[in-house]
Amino acid sequence: MEDDARIIALLQAIRELHQEIEHAEGADAETRRHVLSMARVRLATLEVPDSLPETVREGVNRAHRHLAELALALYREGGCDDLDEAARQSYLDEHAEPLTAIAGIGPTLARRLFLHGLVSHEQLETVEEATLARVPGLNAGHRARILRALGPGETDLASPNP
Known part of the structure; x- marks a missing residue:
């Protein structure tokens, strides 16, 4: 029962993150960068115990990957062109950081x-x-x-x- 509650909470949190990202589509680049950054931080803080089924952990991993893909797509479409070089590097470092594990x-x-x-x-x-x-x-x-x-x-x- 405790695991069921955790799964429901995880799904709800991921659903909310997805909705926030969807609402930011079409917004200016600064807003989209901010939403992606906040979503990455919130997703990283979700507790995913090993006791949960592998499919749930895989789902959370897919959410992380999708968020990183969105961040890369924004960068590639010029969503960081208004930033100076240091800020662009910071954006990339933030979203590439999980690879340093x-x-x-x-x-x-x-x-x-x-x-x-x-x-x-x-x-x-x-x-x-x-x-x-x-x-x-x-x-x-x-x-x-x-x-x-x-x-x-x-x-x-x-x-x-x-």
Whole structure:
């Protein structure tokens, strides 16, 4: 019963975040950036206990990924063009920050991955080395560290091929 109440509360919170984002569509870039930032913070503070079913945790992860995709789309469509360089970097760092939870990924590397469209841990878990190779500024050593951090049995991509 306690888990049922938590699931209902999580669903309600995510539904409210979705509605807030929908209401901001068509608003000016500053408003949209603010709404996305606030939604990211609120989503990050939601408590998702391990006792909840995997499908619920996956749903919350999808909400995180969708929010990051919206932030990237806003950036790509010029929604940060009115900002100075430091503010643009801050926006990118904020939305790319979850990627820094992966060993070997710092803020700069997270920003590069984010700008390339790799916005979530789940995407990186399934990414092919060839896709990582197309990320500007990501060398073979970076790729090897990322792939090792994401799963056992990955080969060292920094080594030359025989």
